[in-house]
Amino acid sequence: MRNPIIVALDVPDVDDAVRLARDVAPHVGAFKVGKELFVGAGPDFVRRLRGTGAAVFLDLKFHDIPNTVAKAVAAATRLDVQMLTVHAGGGSAMLRAAEAAAVETAASMGRPAPLVLGVTVLTSLDDAALAEVGVRNGTADQVELLARLAAGAGLRGLVCSPLELGRLRAILPASVQLVTPGIRTGAEKADDQKRTLSPREAMAAGATWLVVGRPIYAAEDPAGAARRILESIA
Numbered sequence: 001m002r003n004p005i006i007v008a009l010d011v012p013d014v015d016d017a018v019r020l021a022r023d024v025a026p027h028v029g030a031f032k033v034g035k036e037l038f039v040g041a042g043p044d045f046v047r048r049l050r051g052t053g054a055a056v057f058l059d060l061k062f063h064d065i066p067n068t069v070a071k072a073v074a075a076a077t078r079l080d081v082q083m084l085t086v087h088a089g090g091g092s093a094m095l096r097a098a099e100a101a102a103v104e105t106a107a108s109m110g111r112p113a114p115l116v117l118g119v120t121v122l123t124s125l126d127d128a129a130l131a132e133v134g135v136r137n138g139t140a141d142q143v144e145l146l147a148r149l150a151a152g153a154g155l156r157g158l159v160c161s162p163l164e165l166g167r168l169r170a171i172l173p174a175s176v177q178l179v180t181p182g183i184r185t186g187a188e189k190a191d192d193q194k195r196t197l198s199p200r201e202a203m204a205a206g207a208t209w210l211v212v213g214r215p216i217y218a219a220e221d222p223a224g225a226a227r228r229i230l231e232s233i234a
């Protein structure tokens with residue numbers, strides 16, 4: 001079975017990140033590289049991570065004109081990442097351009113296309129914050145609207161909160177992969193994640209991939225924590 005655990009490498013130091021990746025690699029499916037690590041350590045770090053054989057999720061949430069996003073997606077595909085993110089709010093032309101760039105660039109290199117994931121409404125935004133930028137829909141309706149837009153534009157995956165899994169599974173084709181952060185096991189200290197599910201609950205609700213940060217990297221024994229999460233969903 002494919003291992004659905006993606007560890008968020010939310011640590012600022014490159015050597016710490018590589019060490020963490022090596023330690024937990026036997027128990028996880030991929031590593032998420034976000035803005036801090038990428039802006040600080042760049043493509044060389046991604047190459048180093050890929051060099052260990054690990055699958056990489058490059059979470060830079062592209063949002064720009066279609067031509068610019070297509071070029072960024074092509075560059076990420078040449079870096080040989082397996083997943084990347086774009087904002088669904090960039091519109092259908094941008095989403096189609098992103099997917100086409102991933103598929104065409106990968107084909108020209110004889111590789112499988114990376115999974116381009118649409119991000120709908122950031123969980124930091126509530127209804128009032130959406131109204132502030134002129135969005136009259138509430139968050140739930142806006143998530144649904146953007147999810148349908150992304151799937152309609154050909155995206156094969158979306159990022160969503162654990163509490164959106166059920167609704168999105170009900171309205172999207174079964175082939176759309178859902179990637180879910182906000183995973184907590186109960187063993188870790190309380191932190192800023194408010195709406196969470198356990199790994200097992202999230203998988204049962206329809207997640208394809210689980211993004212797990214602190215429950216693994218902040219654990220006393222990250223490899224053990226990753227192994228226990230994997231066992232909990234086996």
Ligand code: C5P
Binds near residue numbers: 034122124161182183
């Ligand atoms: O440490 P934790 O498990 O909360 O890490 C979750 C990861 O998923 C972090 O990299 C965080 O930025 C990301 N994320 C999230 N909630 C979202 C979107 C992304 O926690 N809605």
